[in-house]
Amino acid sequence: MGGAGAAPDREAGERVSITVMVVDDHPMWRDGVARDLTERGFDVRATARDADSAVRIAATVRPQVVLMDLNLAGESGVPAIARITAEAPEVRVLVLSASGEHSDVLEAVKAGASGYLVKSASAEELVDAVRRTAAGDAVFTPGLAGLVLGEYRRMAAGPPDDSPRLTDRETEVLRLVAKGLTARKIAERLVLSHRTVENHVQSTLRKLQLHNRVELARYAIEHGLDQEPPQ
């Protein structure tokens, strides 16, 4: 969805650099992304190569955006995302992944990631995505929209419970995102403001994340895990 509103002028970007942390087990990739972002005026505060150090460093450094690969030396990055967003709620996590790992991406978003970008995205798309993530927007690819849409459909097909539902408008917006329309095009087509479209997209993620947290808490209480973890 890039486009409108996503290009604050360079000076503004440099005056208050967005702080970023890059988590990837692949050194070539980690350093490449860090370099790309530094060149474009971002403040890359830290890098990490595994889940544990990612959580530890993110809690100390508190960057605005954590760029996170989902596959960390054979270990899933999803639990780390849940821990980062629980310990430092102001930190936003943007998943940067080589895709092809569908349920993983959905789990990451449910665990609290506020967006997803494929690794093959261009440097401009990456910069745009990081800026929008820092600004609090949800960064959706058509692939992610398809996954989120599928997840709501799966919940709606199940037994009636307190799982969240999409409004008709949210469904409409999400389907258009999944079909590759930009936020600007969607706003045009549905005669809405660009901001309203962004809000609808964000809302679909927030409901999913809230539901996920409630489910986890319920599970923890039912299994007597609701005490403080030893760490």
Add this chain to the structure above:
Amino acid sequence: MSRKDPLTPLWRAAVLLRIITLGFAAGVVAAHHGEYADTALAWATIGLMACWTAATSWYYLRPRPSAWFTAVDLAVCCGIMALSPLVLTAHQLRVEVVPLVTTVWVTAVVAVGAVRGGTVGGTAFGAVVGLLNYAVRGYVDTDLTRDMVLLVGVGFVLGLAATTSRRSAERLERALRVEAATAERERLARSIHDGVLQVLARVGKRGRELGGEAAELAELAGRQEIALRALVAAAPLDSGAEEVDLRGMLQVLATDRVQVSVPATPVVVSGEVAAELSNLVREALANVERHAGAAARAWVLLEDLGGEVVLSIRDDGVGIPAARLAEAAAQGRMGVARSIRGRVAELGGTVTLDTAPDEGTEWEVRVPRRTGKRGSG
């Protein structure tokens, strides 16, 4: 056959049954010692039974006993049973109803028939032994018929147990094979993901940024990345399965110009429907490549609404002017549109086409899960 025979425990039980019933038969002969017409022959019969018990025990505890041996077993047991009229007096045989020398020992061969031949084998062996029982006694009455019913019944029930455990063992083995294949695939996927895919993605990205010849190389790398990623992502299809996951068949169509969005959970449809739909998408995408312009990109969205499957194919190309649509129809050139409509109609679904100049085209196809045609087959 290197794998373990799921019926081994049942074979052991049948062997054990024969040994226990042999002991019982010997006890019965001891109890009637001296009352028989031919006591020596009675003990000789027990000796014969002991020998045969030993021989069959040795044989049945080996892997995969053959069917012909169980038939021989039945013949030998019946032969030994047929010796009883020579042992028992006519009075014992018909009036006192003293047990035959073999007594319940013959049920062991019925068990063998059931374990080897399932319900059919068990029932048949039970019937043979029951009929021979009538023949040896020389009359038919309630007691002998009760024996008959028990023999056939035991054969049937044991046969059913054998058949069921054989089937569930086969199912378990199939499941284990699929699981092993999936685990191996995931291991490969992980190593491809961690190595080749990362490098290809990096090459593609860097190359595009450098431009020129590097951009061409980047495009090649990008195409390979997408193809490899789709290959890794596609779920292993159960060979010859009636039902398939439509996602895998669509994901392989992704390229650097075509994005495919699917749910995280499998979208299972019949093989027939999956083949039609993936052909339809191929056709629509080929049409995008031909007519939508060189820079056009396309998006495929798959949704599962439970009762129906929805496929959207959108491109951001030049679109089809209304005038050209009409003109093409008039000239009979509505190849793609007609073909897509035809395919969807075959599947009992509906199709809509949205297009406008410079707004691209968008197909939306809705197909019910089960087509009406399947009911007749």
